[in-house]
Amino acid sequence: MKIIVDAFGGDNAPVEIVKGAVEAVKKLSDVELILTGDEQAIKNILKDEKYDGNRIQIVHAPDVISNDESPTMAIKQKKESSLVVGLDMLKNDESIVGMVSAGSTGAVLAGGLLRVGRIKGILRPALAPLLPNLKGGKTLLIDCGANMDCKPQYLEQFACLGSEYMRNMFGIESPRVAIISVGVEDKKGNAQVHETFELLKNNPNVNFVGNMEARDMLSGDFDVLVADGYVGNVALKATEGAFETIMSVLKSEIMASGLKGKIGGALLKNAFKRIKERMDYTSVGGSPFLGVQKILIKSHGSSKAKTIVAAIEQVKTIHEAGVVDKIKAYSASVLDQGE
Amino acid sequence: MKIIVDAFGGDNAPVEIVKGAVEAVKKLSDVELILTGDEQAIKNILKDEKYDGNRIQIVHAPDVISNDESPTMAIKQKKESSLVVGLDMLKNDESIVGMVSAGSTGAVLAGGLLRVGRIKGILRPALAPLLPNLKGGKTLLIDCGANMDCKPQYLEQFACLGSEYMRNMFGIESPRVAIISVGVEDKKGNAQVHETFELLKNNPNVNFVGNMEARDMLSGDFDVLVADGYVGNVALKATEGAFETIMSVLKSEIMASGLKGKIGGALLKNAFKRIKERMDYTSVGGSPFLGVQKILIKSHGSSKAKTIVAAIEQVKTIHEAGVVDKIKAYSASVLDQGE
Numbered sequence: 139m140k141i142i143v144d145a146f147g148g149d150n151a152p153v154e155i156v157k158g159a160v161e162a163v164k165k166l167s168d169v170e171l172i173l174t175g176d177e178q179a180i181k182n183i184l185k186d187e188k189y190d191g192n193r194i195q196i197v198h199a200p201d202v203i204s205n206d207e208s209p210t211m212a213i214k215q216k217k218e219s220s221l222v223v224g225l226d227m228l229k230n231d232e233s234i235v236g237m238v239s240a241g242s243t244g245a246v247l248a249g250g251l252l253r254v255g256r257i258k259g260i261l262r263p264a265l266a267p268l269l270p271n272l273k274g275g276k277t278l279l280i281d282c283g284a285n286m287d288c289k290p291q292y293l294e295q296f297a298c299l300g301s302e303y304m305r306n307m308f309g310i311e312s313p314r315v316a317i318i319s320v321g322v323e324d325k326k327g328n329a330q331v332h333e334t335f336e337l338l339k340n341n342p343n344v345n346f347v348g349n350m351e352a353r354d355m356l357s358g359d360f361d362v363l364v365a366d367g368y369v370g371n372v373a374l375k376a377t378e379g380a381f382e383t384i385m386s387v388l389k390s391e392i393m394a395s396g397l398k399g400k401i402g403g404a405l406l407k408n409a410f411k412r413i414k415e416r417m418d419y420t421s422v423g424g425s426p427f428l429g430v431q432k433i434l435i436k437s438h439g440s441s442k443a444k445t446i447v448a449a450i451e452q453v454k455t456i457h458e459a460g461v462v463d464k465i466k467a468y469s470a471s472v473l474d475q476g477e
Numbered sequence: 478m479k480i481i482v483d484a485f486g487g488d489n490a491p492v493e494i495v496k497g498a499v500e501a502v503k504k505l506s507d508v509e510l511i512l513t514g515d516e517q518a519i520k521n522i523l524k525d526e527k528y529d530g531n532r533i534q535i536v537h538a539p540d541v542i543s544n545d546e547s548p549t550m551a552i553k554q555k556k557e558s559s560l561v562v563g564l565d566m567l568k569n570d571e572s573i574v575g576m577v578s579a580g581s582t583g584a585v586l587a588g589g590l591l592r593v594g595r596i597k598g599i600l601r602p603a604l605a606p607l608l609p610n611l612k613g614g615k616t617l618l619i620d621c622g623a624n625m626d627c628k629p630q631y632l633e634q635f636a637c638l639g640s641e642y643m644r645n646m647f648g649i650e651s652p653r654v655a656i657i658s659v660g661v662e663d664k665k666g667n668a669q670v671h672e673t674f675e676l677l678k679n680n681p682n683v684n685f686v687g688n689m690e691a692r693d694m695l696s697g698d699f700d701v702l703v704a705d706g707y708v709g710n711v712a713l714k715a716t717e718g719a720f721e722t723i724m725s726v727l728k729s730e731i732m733a734s735g736l737k738g739k740i741g742g743a744l745l746k747n748a749f750k751r752i753k754e755r756m757d758y759t760s761v762g763g764s765p766f767l768g769v770q771k772i773l774i775k776s777h778g779s780s781k782a783k784t785i786v787a788a789i790e791q792v793k794t795i796h797e798a799g800v801v802d803k804i805k806a807y808s809a810s811v812l813d814q815g816e
Contacts, residue, residue, distance in 0.1 A: 286667035320710040328625035328707040352711040353718030368667040371659040372691040373715045379692035380719030391748035402744030405737050409730035
């Protein structure tokens, strides 16, 4: 199974990305990786690593797309960048199943659209991270930043894309879909929420359970949370910010509690570590860009080797679950019905 | 200083509300309260309390507006409700400076608009809670739920309303205003954010510092966070939900850590208590509905006596800071300029 890794995407590229690739081939026996990026730089990192040389290939790409560049411009102009070289191979080589990049979110999304392309019938592909929930399971948030201005029809499709993902990845027969709103009542929310509510209520392919208040995002009572990319991103980032804030306040309060606090903190060190692990949504790898022709994973910009391993594993799981084919079949069947 | 308290608004009404009123008159020597609601029920609670009888007056209002009712319908039809009776007195009696209600948010907001009325020139009054930030200060979020569908001009006014509030309440000469967006760069966000960005950039009355990512809401780097009511509500509720989630996970991890965890938890009990206090945005009272003719505070639905005391104190502080007059003067000066 061939998977591309953008070796020059992300804050810790290329070292952590290449190390992650090495760990991944050790862990996943049926995976072959293609690293895109500056060949010499990648070789310099690889020379100190022990791995099966046949299973990591390098494709030279001297350019890098940074976070500061206009995503669309960069994708169109930087054809020798690690991202674009990877995406073009992903698009054109049938033997390659997916790609991972921790690079600029905007560029990965623009590249997914412009280089890999949408599945026929999908209006807007969407970025869909999995969030850990209070019941120990995962909740999919779709869209969390790919589409800023959405028609209700896009949100309806997000619900379908998310449902296919959760159904095939986790065997949830009838994923519970909610709209992120300002209350649970049917009439809550803005005009976009109201219209989406009506569409989802009447969509036979979606197990729509209604509006949800953002405070219940992590309750575990829902499998798929639907929002436009702006609102989904705000909800995700506010959650992340709140976690970081409380961990920081916790630390300062422990430090301020004198010896008692320090002993208490030391005794709870493992508990705190587990909380961080439980709440770390990047531990699953990255966010799939659902609705494009191939598997494309946007890994967190701060990804280290461990996250890259998880993201590569995620490509493998999505491939084995046949998610992209299921979305294609779904889209074709809905189109057949003239919808 | 006369302040009205809706004795029948909120999950813990009337007992906690009335008890809060009694505590408030004990704490604040220059405050007189008018409680609206079922007279006999209020008297039954008051008879066990010791307080200066001259400083708490009851105005009988037999009806109650519930959370399930259509806010606008309820405000129009339930003229004998504790909320509407209070709002009408607030509107008509010049000696009354403000009102507190922990009742249905929708009804309080609809009532503020329909019964008390907007300040001339203010397009849309907005609900503006104060959030505790990491630097130990407060950050104002405006709007957090009053206006679901907003024009950029409304958001521009929210920035002005919020700035007046922070300037006069906390003596911050030039409050730093940010838009809640999906990144800090100028071009981030949806169409509404883009248009608001241009308006704020060119508004000489606002110290606009640009876009902000929702993860930095509580950083303390901003004084006023601007968003439409839908997005602001999602950001606030996601933050609340994340806090609750992490406190719940913390508890379960401590319980799962055996004796070590229990001792650690016991040693950190005070630290955890302080964290809850530091992060509890209801401890400041409630959210002012800025832009209406009088001071109107929406207190959290779950308010207990302590929160009601804080909300009454908040009315007093807002009154003494002259916030409503400052907003009126600001609005008049902008209108004079033909804007």
